[in-house]
Amino acid sequence: MNRTTLEQWRMLQAVVDHGGFAQAASAIHKSQSTINHAVHKLQDQLGLPLLEVVGRKARLTPAGELMLRRAGQLLDQAGQLETLAGSLAQGTEAEIRIAVDEIFPYEQLACALHNLSREFPNTRVQLFETVLSGGPEMLLAAQVDLLIAGRVPEGFLGEALMRVEFVAVAAHNHPLLQVNRPLNLQDLAGQRQIVVRDSALGQRVDAGWLGAEQRWTVSHIATSVDMIRRGMGFAWLPRSRVGDALASGELAELPLQQGALRYAELYLTYADPEKVGPATTHLAELLRHPPAT
DSSP, X not given: OOSSOHHHHHHHHHHHHHTSHHHHHHHHTOOHHHHHHHHHHHHHHHTSOOEEEETTEEEEOHHHHHHHHHHHHHHHHHHHHHHHHHHHHTTOOSEEEEEEETTSOHHHHHHHHHHHHHHOTTOEEEEEEEOTTHHHHHHHTTOOSEEEESXXXXXXXXXXXXXXXXXXXXXXXXXXXXXSSOBOHHHHHTSEEEEEOOOOSSSOOOOSOOOOXXXXXXXXXXXXXXXXXXXXXXXXXXXXXXXXXXXXXXXEEOOBSSOSEEEEEEEEEESOGGGOOHHHHHHHHHHHSOOOO
């Protein structure tokens, strides 16, 4: 059984912070005799001198410095625990599970999560980055609380969130960009296309493939972007992911006769709108309307 209490350590900390027993008593609204008794009992229980009086001030002994430094960590943890308990008592979620399709703009997602961490520091987040059917599959399996995906699963009510623009791109020195005319389907079919795999474990959607002779399939948009930069193929990628590379000239848009741009709608769906807590509500609002930076 522990012989000391957090309250004893708090009183010792107050004595050190405020320079004496009388000052500590005034600062934390305790009687001087209460603080004196608590600190002396603490020293007796530990069998260690923690304080010494120098002039009119009390200061820590070397052993007291070490012990109070360790105790300070416990006091901080206790404070965090009490804050967490207060949040949970008010209905704040202990954890949010969110699945987000990888075509959602990454900077917008990161900004939303950063703001959430400041407003709800004690709420844990499980982020699942999904592709195509992967997110809806997780919602149907009750594995997430919030979904951003290209479709709303059957039996749920979602809301339109944004329209994502895809652009056909390749490295600036790719053979397709050496053809001095608009490109047609036959031109593309003779080159390698990089396609991102549906992350669903069950029924998958095969979207975007043109039937090119060489098809390379990857799991993440970031992998596709890297391969395109290396001149390994062409792909339709979200403009938000390749905008900087296009601006610098590292990548270039393919001059297609038609279909150079594609669009996908994204929807936001709650697992159960009736049970949404304040943290999830706040995160959804941040995803809908990113704060100005």
